[in-house]
Ligand code: ADP
């Protein structure tokens with residue numbers, strides 16, 4: 001039974017997310033070329049590569065230091081909408097986690113919820129707008145529900161990853177109401193949202209890092 005996540009495991013999450021962004025770069029770009037400007041893969045790969053380079057310069061001692069560093073690097077290295085949005089997510093997550101070296105399930109859920117709230121404050125996405133919110137909100141809700149039902153951390157983050165993937169898939173028929181894709185109107189329907197796709201990977205890699213640490 002895994003009950004806490006420590007700084008090293010969170011750092012492993014960031015490394016896994018960075019590797020996945022490089023690996024899925026073409027796919028994310030393909031998704032963004034259908035309903036945006038074909039740069040989501042490049043944006044995420046560039047931002048997360050900068051994050052890994054910065055982390056290589058010295059491992060952060062606390063969780064807030066780690067996550068705030070990730071957020072600031074993303075804000076400063078990614079030009080697209082996703083940079084400030086993911087940047088705010090990690091900054092808020094770090095602020096809520098605090099200067100600690102491990103989080104239990106409730107504390108992790110509270111930090112992720114704060115990150116989600118940061119995205120809402122920044123981009124004003126609502127459910128069904130066809131954005132990263134549509135993958136992230138169900139993931140954070142599923143994490144809360146699993147923990148409330150007595151699931152251990154591993155099972156809870158795995159439920160969150162499943163919910164994020166379902167949320168990503170549910171963006172397919174939606175007409176975009178936020179971001180560049182909204183300029184297409186009805187023509188945005190029939191394509192997955194690129195940001196929802198990267199967010200599903202964010203939660204998939206979190207589940208993998210927690211599983212890897214068990
Ligand atoms: P840009 O749209 O500037 O080219 P990216 O292509 O990197 O930036 O990111 C696009 C993704 O950002 C979209 O697929 C969507 O998920 C997300 N996004 C865009 N605008 C918003 C918003 N206002 N709120 C939440 N997410 C948004």
Ligand code: MG
Pocket residue numbers: 032036037038039040080180
């Ligand atoms: Mg784009």
